[in-house]
Amino acid sequence: MSNVKMSKILEQLKILIIVGIMILIGQRIGYGIGIIKAIPGIILVIIVAQISLIIKAAFPNIKFPAFAWATMISFILSMPFMPTAEWYLGITNNVNFLGTTTPILAFAGISVGNKLQILKKxxxxxxxxxxxxxxxxxxxxxxxxxxxxxxxxxx
Amino acid sequence: MSGNKGITKALINSSIMVTIIVIIAELIGTRRFSVGIGTITLLPMLYAVVMGMLIVPDLLGRVIPLLKKVIGDDEIEFAGTAVMIALLPLGVKYGNLVGPNVVEIVRAGPAFLLQEFGNVATIFVALPVALLLGLKREAVGASVSICREPTLGIMGEKYGLDSPEGTGTLGTYLMGTVFGTIFYGILGSLSLSTGLHPLALAMAGGMGSGSMMTAASSSLAAAVDPALSDTVLAYAATSNMLTGVTGLYMVIFVSLPLVNKLYDILEPKIGKKGGEKDE
Missing domain, CATH: 1.20.5 (Single alpha-helices involved in coiled-coils or other helix-helix interfaces)
Known part of the structure; x- marks a missing residue:
């Protein structure tokens, strides 16, 4: 577990919270989901996301991206025969699927900014x-x- | 890294810009356009990626000096880190979609596994095109696969990224990184006009890139019967996870030997004479 550093976790958590706020604002505008109503859902989503980052850091030899860990954890929690399914889906359903995509792509757009010159070549x-x-x-x-x-x- | 002033400034600047982009993108909302061959569904994510690309120093930053101060090299670098983290809530949501559909997905297991071999089709389509254009060994690198990070790793190790093969791989990688989401965001809904079943198209969207899969499957999901939307997303996410596991081995054991073999067969026949290097 030596790869798991507290400072790194806090740095990631900071970004996750910022992204969470963006999702809350975006889905309020785009899909009319009340911000207060969606707060428990976004907190749960952030927790699962942070856990997946920790798992990835703890097992660097398993070449499985954090994104896939996040899907996997969430998948297990929401399978029909799991006791957690109803509770978990009930809370996270207030986080809209498409609402989570907009901030990602905005960051992605900015991040390729330094590749445009190479692309010209x-x-x-x-x-x-x-x-x-x-x-x-x-x-x-x-x-x-x-x-x-x-x-x-x-x- | 933490406590570093440059990082904090980059975090604040890019977060404010991204929030503004998100607000504008969601205000525009989902739009549908009829074109000759089908319907294109444009989602807020698509406007977001375009707006993000526009505000960098090499584009609008050139015209608007103030923008260059807000989004500079630090912010671009920070955005690269932020993308990986911003993807995670989406990953969680994909899990939400796959979980309840698990029985159905297991039943479609054979299709999921076999369609992984479909990625090899790129060789048969793209390699002849590359050879006809006069590319030599670059053609091998460019058409071996969709060239996401695992392929970049393999090609880098085997040929070196400054070799002709590596140049080709980097080219496709770069095109995918910059234009992949826009390309698949449009193709996703448009592909319905081929008559292929939405679930088959959904599986095809899982190519080993979270953002490309999201662009393809979301625009597809927005275009199909709403009752089918969640299943489309669940299928795409499952296929993408599977590619995440198999993709690397597929390139090493299937795609790379195959593309080399096909190159040896096709190059003497359709490759341009003279063996000139690509300019």
Missing amino acids: LSWKIVIVSIFVFLGTFFGSAVIAQIVLKIQGLI
Whole structure:
């Protein structure tokens, strides 16, 4: 557990709380969810998020991103046969899914700011190839999924 | 890091700017546009990423000197750290969607596993294009996969990132980082017009990048029958988790040998003569 440092946790918690406030404001505007009503939910979300960061720091050899840990913990708490499911989903349902996405992408947009110059140097050929990569990986998976789901009779 | 004045200033500045962006993006709200081949659903996250990109020193910062003071290099660096942390509440919400759907997802297990091989399709689509454009070994790096961090690691280790292969991988990586969310945010809803089932498209959205998957699946979920929305998101999140586990091995054991093999077969046939380096 030597990788888990209190100063780092506090730094992360600070950012999580700021992001939490952004989500509360954003979803009030976008989806009409009252700020007070959503506070317990956002606190619970922040706790799970912080735990996933701690787990990731504690087990650096398991190459599993904190994002996946967060999904995993939340997944376990909300499975239908878990005693926690009803309570957990009841509280966190006041945090809107799409509301959590807007701050991420705003930060993401700013964070690529120093890559724009490098991008200019990129060959136009790679730009075209990358578009085909994006299309290929997406539709490749979609076609296989379509065929298998059809064979299984699920769609 | 903590207590450092530069970091605190960067935290405050970028947090204020992001909050303003969030408010503007949510005020605009979800918009739908009919285009010739289908409907494009634009979500607030899409305006947010565009606004974020616009306010950096290399773009609007050039025109508006005051903006350069608010968002500078420190803020850009801080934003990079903040993205990883801001993603976590979303990760939690994905868990909320997958949990209640767990039985259904296990039933669709074979489809989830097999569609992972769909990522290999990029080789058959992108490599010929790259060769026709006259790329040589860069083509291998650029088309081996969607080139997220695990691929970057593998290619860096095997060829070095300053090799032609590495240059190609970095190129696709960079394009994905900058334009990936915008690209998939538009493709997500538009892809419905192909006639493929929303659940198959949802699985396809899980490509090993949290933000690209979110862009693809959210715009898809906003475009389908509301009763299906949660399942679409749950499928995408599950597929993305799976790619997180399998992606690395897929590149090492399947994609990389395959792209090299295909390169050897195709390059003499359709590669441009002269072996000139890409400019």
